[in-house]
Structures are given as structure tokens and as C-alpha cells.
Amino acid sequence: MSVNQTTEAASSALTRIEQAFSSPDSEMRTVGGIVRETGLAQEVVETILQQHPEKFMRAGVSPPGSPVYRRATTNGLYTVKVSNDAPENRIHNGERNATAAPK
8 A cells, every 4th residue: 555545545444434423322442343334443542532632532431341432522531730739730621720829
């Protein structure tokens, strides 16, 4: 397979995975569900999900132990570690903790 064919195959696989997240009820998906819907090999799905953190984010693990992913742009509660684990350095939903001392 040439470099051009490899690039086209990866692009096609990425597009198919993005389509698996496109319906409103598909906000969170297991790797197995994406494999079933796209027909791609599990290794291909896992590799693409890991290579594109700007598009996909690991959201946890389902009860059978399969990783669950969501689109990286999906809104939700998040915590960003700024410099240490002190509460004043945490950011929730884009706003700094109200108890933080001004800097």
C-alpha cells in the first residue's frame, strides 16, 4: 500500500468514526459499538481514537470493561489542573473556583 493509499484509508476510517458519533443519542460510545457500526477492526478504532484527542475524549469504562469515548467538544463538567492540586487552582465549567484568591 502506498503512502497516499494509507493516508486515504486513515482519513476514511476517521470519517466513519466521526459519523458513529453524529446522531444525538450517540454522545458516548464504546469501542465495541463503534467497531460494530463502522465495520472497522478494533485496533484501527482504538488507534484513531487515541491519535485524535482534539476530536475524541475517553469518558470512562462501561460495565463490561470496554473504554467509552465522547466527542472532545461535548460540554460537561471538567477540572483543569493548573499548577498543583490546591482547590484554588481548579477550574469548573470554565470559571475559576469562587474561593480562589485573586492573583
